[in-house]
Amino acid sequence: MSSVPERSEIDEEYTWDLESVYATDDEWQKAYEDVAERVEELQAYEGQVTDDAETLHSVLELRDSVMRDVSTVAAYARMRRDEDTTNQEYQALTARAQSLAADAQSAASFIDPELQELTREEFDGLVETEPALELYDHYVDDVLRMKPHTRSAEVEELLAELGEVTGATGEVYNMLSNADMAFPSVEEPEGEGKGEAVEITQSNFTNLLKRPDREFRQQVYEEYFDEWESMRNTVASAYKNSVKADVKTARARNYDTAREAALDGPNVPVEVYDTLVESVHDNLDKLHHHAELKRQALDVDELQMWDLYMPLTGDEGPDVEYDQAAEYVVDALEPLGEAYQSRVAEGLESRWVDVYENEGKQSGAYSSGTYDTQPFILMNYQDDISSMYTLAHELGHSMHSQLTKDEQPFVYSGSVSYTHL
Amino acid sequence: MSSVPERSEIDEEYTWDLESVYATDDEWQKAYEDVAERVEELQAYEGQVTDDAETLHSVLELRDSVMRDVSTVAAYARMRRDEDTTNQEYQALTARAQSLAADAQSAASFIDPELQELTREEFDGLVETEPALELYDHYVDDVLRMKPHTRSAEVEELLAELGEVTGATGEVYNMLSNADMAFPSVEEPEGEGKGEAVEITQSNFTNLLKRPDREFRQQVYEEYFDEWESMRNTVASAYKNSVKADVKTARARNYDTAREAALDGPNVPVEVYDTLVESVHDNLDKLHHHAELKRQALDVDELQMWDLYMPLTGDEGPDVEYDQAAEYVVDALEPLGEAYQSRVAEGLESRWVDVYENEGKQSGAYSSGTYDTQPFILMNYQDDISSMYTLAHELGHSMHSQLTKDEQPFVYSGSVSYTHL
Numbered sequence: 043m044s045s046v047p048e049r050s051e052i053d054e055e056y057t058w059d060l061e062s063v064y065a066t067d068d069e070w071q072k073a074y075e076d077v078a079e080r081v082e083e084l085q086a087y088e089g090q091v092t093d094d095a096e097t098l099h100s101v102l103e104l105r106d107s108v109m110r111d112v113s114t115v116a117a118y119a120r121m122r123r124d125e126d127t128t129n130q131e132y133q134a135l136t137a138r139a140q141s142l143a144a145d146a147q148s149a150a151s152f153i154d155p156e157l158q159e160l161t162r163e164e165f166d167g168l169v170e171t172e173p174a175l176e177l178y179d180h181y182v183d184d185v186l187r188m189k190p191h192t193r194s195a196e197v198e199e200l201l202a203e204l205g206e207v208t209g210a211t212g213e214v215y216n217m218l219s220n221a222d223m224a225f226p227s228v229e230e231p232e233g234e235g236k237g238e239a240v241e242i243t244q245s246n247f248t249n250l251l252k253r254p255d256r257e258f259r260q261q262v263y264e265e266y267f268d269e270w271e272s273m274r275n276t277v278a279s280a281y282k283n284s285v286k287a288d289v290k291t292a293r294a295r296n297y298d299t300a301r302e303a304a305l306d307g308p309n310v311p312v313e314v315y316d317t318l319v320e321s322v323h324d325n326l327d328k329l330h331h332h333a334e335l336k337r338q339a340l341d342v343d344e345l346q347m348w349d350l351y352m353p354l355t356g357d358e359g360p361d362v363e364y365d366q367a368a369e370y371v372v373d374a375l376e377p378l379g380e381a382y383q384s385r386v387a388e389g390l391e392s393r394w395v396d397v398y399e400n401e402g403k404q405s406g407a408y409s410s411g412t413y414d415t416q417p418f419i420l421m422n423y424q425d426d427i428s429s430m431y432t433l434a435h436e437l438g439h440s441m442h443s444q445l446t447k448d449e450q451p452f453v454y455s456g457s458v459s460y461t462h463l
Numbered sequence: 464m465s466s467v468p469e470r471s472e473i474d475e476e477y478t479w480d481l482e483s484v485y486a487t488d489d490e491w492q493k494a495y496e497d498v499a500e501r502v503e504e505l506q507a508y509e510g511q512v513t514d515d516a517e518t519l520h521s522v523l524e525l526r527d528s529v530m531r532d533v534s535t536v537a538a539y540a541r542m543r544r545d546e547d548t549t550n551q552e553y554q555a556l557t558a559r560a561q562s563l564a565a566d567a568q569s570a571a572s573f574i575d576p577e578l579q580e581l582t583r584e585e586f587d588g589l590v591e592t593e594p595a596l597e598l599y600d601h602y603v604d605d606v607l608r609m610k611p612h613t614r615s616a617e618v619e620e621l622l623a624e625l626g627e628v629t630g631a632t633g634e635v636y637n638m639l640s641n642a643d644m645a646f647p648s649v650e651e652p653e654g655e656g657k658g659e660a661v662e663i664t665q666s667n668f669t670n671l672l673k674r675p676d677r678e679f680r681q682q683v684y685e686e687y688f689d690e691w692e693s694m695r696n697t698v699a700s701a702y703k704n705s706v707k708a709d710v711k712t713a714r715a716r717n718y719d720t721a722r723e724a725a726l727d728g729p730n731v732p733v734e735v736y737d738t739l740v741e742s743v744h745d746n747l748d749k750l751h752h753h754a755e756l757k758r759q760a761l762d763v764d765e766l767q768m769w770d771l772y773m774p775l776t777g778d779e780g781p782d783v784e785y786d787q788a789a790e791y792v793v794d795a796l797e798p799l800g801e802a803y804q805s806r807v808a809e810g811l812e813s814r815w816v817d818v819y820e821n822e823g824k825q826s827g828a829y830s831s832g833t834y835d836t837q838p839f840i841l842m843n844y845q846d847d848i849s850s851m852y853t854l855a856h857e858l859g860h861s862m863h864s865q866l867t868k869d870e871q872p873f874v875y876s877g878s879v880s881y882t883h884l
Contacts, residue, residue: 128696137703197617203711204625210632210704214697218639221696275549275642276635276697282558283631290624 045241049126049400056364057125058418059393063118070118070135077111078142084108085149088195091156092164095172102178105150106452112146113412115139124404124420125396127221140206147202152195157185181453184309191295191306201294208287215280218273220244220404226265231258242266244405245422251351252426256342263348359427364397367423367430371437385444386437394440395419395433407432409439413452417443466662470547470821477785478546479839480814484539491539491556498532499563505529506570509616512577513585516593523599526571527873533567534833536560545825545841546817548642561627568623573616578606602874605730612716612727622715629708636701639694641665641825647686652679663687665826666843672772673847677763684769780848785818788844788851792858806865807858815861816840816854828853830860834873838864 064070087101116139123132160168165182169175192198225242232255242250242265250262270277285300292303302312337345339354353359362370368390375383399422411417417440423429446455485491508522537560544553581589586603590596613619646663653676663671663686671683691698706721713724723733758766760775774780783791789811796804820843832838838861844850867876 133696133699141707194617196615197621200618200621200715203715204629207704207708207711208625208628210708211635213704214632214635214700217696217700218694222694224693272645273639273643275554275638278554279635279638283628283634286562287628287631290628294621294624 046243046399046401049403052398052400055393056395056397057393058121058396058420059416060118060121060418062392063114063415067135070115073111074115074138074142077108077115078145080104080108080111081142081146081149084146088152089156091153092160092168095168095175098168099172099175101153102175102181102453105153108146108150110413110452112139112143114414116143117410117412117415121396121410121418121420126400126402127217127404128402144203144206147205148199151198151202154185154188154192155195155198157182158189158192160186162186177451178453187309188306191297191303193295197294201291208291211280211283211287215277215284218276218280221402223269223273225269228258228261228265231255243399245399246424248351248428249424249426251348252353252428254352256340256349259348259352260346263346361425362427362430363425364423364429364433367433370430371434374434382441386441389416389437389440389444392416395421395436397421397423399423407436409436409443411440411443413447413455417441467664467820467822470824473819473821476814477816477818478814479542479817479841480837481539481542481839483813484535484836488556491536494532495536495559495563498529498536499566501525501529501532502563502567502570505567509573510577512574513581513589516589516596519589520593520596522574523596523602523874526574529567529571531834531873533560533564535835537564538831538833538836542817542831542839542841547821547823548638548825549823565624565627568626569620572619572623575606575609575613576616576619578603579610579613581607583607598872599874608730609727612718612724614716618715622712629712632701632704632708636698636705639697639701642823644690644694646690649679649682649686652676664820666820667845669772669849670845670847672769673774673849675773677761677770680769680773681767684767782846783848783851784846785844785850785854788854791851792855795855803862807862810837810858810861810865813837816842816857818842818844820844828857830857830864832861832864834868834876838862 064073084101084104087097087104090097091101092098116136119132119135119139123129123136126132160182162182165175169179193201223244225244225247227239227241228250230236230238230240231253240246240250242262247262247266251259253259253262288300288303292298292300295303297303297306301315305312305315333345333350336349336352336354340349340352342349372383372387372390375386394416396419403422404420405422407419407421409417409419419433419436419440421429421432421436423433485494505522505525508518508525511518512522513519537557540553540556540560544550544557547553581603583603586596590600614622644665646665646668648660648662649671651657651659651661652674661667661671663683668683668687672680674680674683709721709724713719713721716724718724718727722736726733726736754766754771757770757773757775761770761773763770793804793808793811796807815837817840824843825841826843828840828842830838830840840854840857840861842850842853842857844854
């Protein structure tokens with residue numbers, strides 16, 4: 043643990059199988075060019091979306107096929123970059139894919155405003171002429187619902203074009219925190235490696251905060267946040283501008299708040315969000331009680347930030363290596379039935395998961411993929427129980443994506459962040 | 464020089480007189496509120512700009528008065544922030560002023576598209592009715608010239624609203640390089656302070672590269688750029704996104720390139736820019752000859768980056784303290800006449816210049832101010848000849864602004880970056 047390996051030192055069986063998406067970067071390049079061509083075809087439909095049922099069906103089908111391929115082109119580049127965020131080749135591929143995605147959004151931006159000129163009844167009439175349009179029934183409901191927040195075709199095109207720009211400070215922040223920021227080393231206080239230097243990283247940080255030696259924990263905590271503090275103006279500026287972009291974009295779409303805008307896409311009433319936050323606030327006493335129990339268990343006068351990650355039992359819990367964790371998780375899924383269990387096992391076998399930390403790797407964990415790829419998982423696995431929980435959590439997302447793809451056509455294959463509940 | 468003082472340690476006579484702009488931050492707040500109100504008044508004219516000569520004159524006059532005050536409100540906040548870029552209060556004031564400026568741009572965004580509905584002849588007719596419109600004659604020429612690059616009122620409003628967002632990564636970069644990045648200390652190799660630690664800063668860097676000790680220079684150079692290298696992904700991402708924003712905005716305004724867009728505002732043909740660059744390229748042999756002379760004078764086998772700042776004479780030149788430099792500069796301006804000389808001396812006397820480096824101060828040097836403020840100068844003066852040249856250079860800009868303001872109404876008081884030639 044004392045130093046982070048290079049990407050090339052990681053065993054292939056513990057890396058995700060991105061070759062199953064594109065066997066080589068050349069294949070990616072071909073896919074990129076192919077879809078870029080179809081983006082241009084799409085543009086030719088401007089002004090004709092609702093001419094007749096057949097045209098409407100053609101344009102929606104073409105849009106689906108473009109978006110489907112763009113998402114895979116973008117996901118591959120992004121996941122390759124996340125393997126090592128300092129890799130300039132994949133930074134460049136990611137940038138090109140982002141531009142392609144913005145171009146595709148922009149090229150498709152006339153569709154919704156044109157559709158919104160239809161009434162629900164007129165659409166039903168078109169379905170009678172072209173029954174294949176039935177597929178888009180719920181989609182059209184959604185588009186009509188968004189009419190008060192959809193601007194003219196020229197404004198929608200501009201908003202789509204500027205989509206990349208409004209997300210820019212998030213990307214800069216990401217580069218700072220994942221690719222560039224480095225944290226000091228601390229001295230291993232105990233055990234085999236006693237006295238050795240341990241480099242604090244984004245992914246071993248919470249783990250180091252589970253060590254029984256309280257002074258060590260405090261040192262880790264302070265060194266880690268001193269580093270963040272030294273970047274406080276940069277981070278604050280990135281955050282401020284990210285909020286500003288959200289607010290401006292929300293206003294441009296006639297929303298009162300960025301929160302409302304964020305929730306309206308997946309059709310979630312603001313009240314649901316507010317109720318959630320309120321319920322958490324109303325039940326903070328449980329959290330405080332838990333903190334008090336932890337204080338007692340750790341036998342300290344005052345619970346500090348560097349105590350919060352300690353388990354109530356006062357030790358780190360047993361080590362769990364990745365292979366063992368995978369077995370435990372599959373076993374624990376027994377209540378969901380054999381079909382579910384074996385689908386998870388199959389996924390693990392076919393290298394859904396990019397397991398271990400390496401130099402430059404994106405911190406944290408996520409489940410990601412597209413309609414046409416496996417539902418990949420990025421982790422920074424740390425041989426402990428908490429990492430095992432993360433594996434189980436991300437596998438939940440991945441199975442959700444997988445089962446959605448099995449059951450739903452592309453146009454309805456999106457999922458909502460409420461999955462976390 | 465070995466450590467940078469706090470802002471509060473700087474003698475008032477060597478700071479700029481921002482109290483002459485607003486005596487207190489409360490005064491700033493009042494000015495802010497006052498102009499924010501007039502921004503709303505401006506919006507009421509939408510759709511009526513060319514109704515009649517009187518309305519046109521009123522709206523242009525109101526716009527001028529709003530823009531004039533907004534620029535002063537923004538300049539004060541920004542210059543206060545630049546005194547110490549880590550000061551959160553002035554970061555917040557700057558952010559509010561930027562939002563106000565974006566709101567004002569957005570509120571005024573309908574004016575140009577509405578004016579562009581006029582022909583030149585129709586405008587001349589309006590001038591006959593309302594002779595005060597004569598003032599806007601050249602301005603209207605400019606607006607009509609921009610017609611092919613002006614979008615509809617709703618797109619122009621959105622572009623104005625998003626103006627802040629498209630500049631966001633520049634601001635993040637600015638925070639990184641001026642407020643957060645710190646450079647290592649090196650050991651003073653000679654003279655009185657021999658052996659003492661000298662902190663490398665953004666503003667003493669080029670100065671340290673003028674030291675005769677070549678090994679010391681190399682060390683300074685490498686320590687400085689190692690620090691930049693450690694932030695290379697963040698900086699590259701900020702730059703990439705800044706370029707992207709320029710390109711997207713240029714395209715939105717029907718320009719082929721960002722370069723064309725940047726030059727068209729001040730009505731500079733792209734050929735002028737290209738010819739400039741070409742002329743420099745065609746004459747690189749002089750630069751290379753100069754470098755060869757420097758190599759010989761320094762008596763080194765190969766000229767390195769850390770040799771480039773060395774004067775040909777091989778030493779740093781005499782120390783020039785600020786007061787002495789100010790005298791030299793005023794004396795040297797004799798050929799421009801006594802009126803010019805005494806205006807410069809008066810400006811220096813009335814604290815145009817914020818002279819010395821302090822913790823968190825914006826690096827580099829600039830001349831800045833508005834139609835209603837003195838033409839202030841920010842420096843990081845280093846007691847040497849090169850700083851004296853910078854003082855003379857910035858005073859040139861400031862006198863240019865001052866004389867422009869003396870001679871021109873607000874609407875024509877802008878100046879062009881070609882001033883550097």
